[in-house]
Amino acid sequence: MSTSHIRVPLVVPGTVPELAEIEARILSERGRISLLYQVLLNSPSIASGWESMLTAVRNRTGVPADLREMIILRVAVLNDAAFEFDAHVPHALEAGFAQAKIDALRAPVPDASFTEDERLLLALTDRITREVQVPAELMERVNARFDPATVVELVATVAAYNMVSRFLVALNISH
Structure with missing residues (x-):
């Protein structure tokens, strides 16, 4: 898959020690660090908040x-x-x-x-x-x-x- 078209750099999982905690949380909830999260990791606070909000929406509501x-x-x-x-x-x-x-x-x-x-x-x-x-x-x-x-x-x-x-x-x- 070519990612040269993405408008910001990807953060390769495991390459930035300061991101280890958020990466571990993403892995725990999602099972992998997808392309979307590799982009989001450019901003640790956004990646963290995003993961929390979207996990709540996807996995912690009563919506069938x-x-x-x-x-x-x-x-x-x-x-x-x-x-x-x-x-x-x-x-x-x-x-x-x-x-x-x-x-x-x-x-x-x-x-x-x-x-x-x-x-x-x-x-x-x-x-x-x-x-x-x-x-x-x-x-x-x-x-x-x-x-x-x-x-x-x-x-x-x-x-x-x-x-x-x-x-x-x-x-x-x-x-």
Whole structure:
């Protein structure tokens, strides 16, 4: 894989002794230090905070894994973040999200193959990602369906993965 297109240098794991603690934490949570984290390690404080926030979003909420991965994939589609999309397809499949639905996330409007909850969360994801502002009617529907903790976690998931995709795209992190 050529990384010459990335707009900042990669930090090769194990080459900067001051990063050993954060690298160990990343390895513990992720199992590897991915290309994204090799970029993030240019700023230890950002890498550390990023790892904490994204670990909370991915591994410490009540959002079902299939819905979380659906949201992440949709954000990636909307923001043209192929690296993020490709990274999360295996997670979505592992969570039981069907390949046909993964493919359907590329459509401008979700089709009838999605459940009512999935369509509601895709509407929320699309509004937050495309326009930031969420109409009161849509938030009322989300609040009627999910408890407050889950609403916070769902919105945080959309927001966090918008951050991820925008970071990846801005710094040209791709395969």
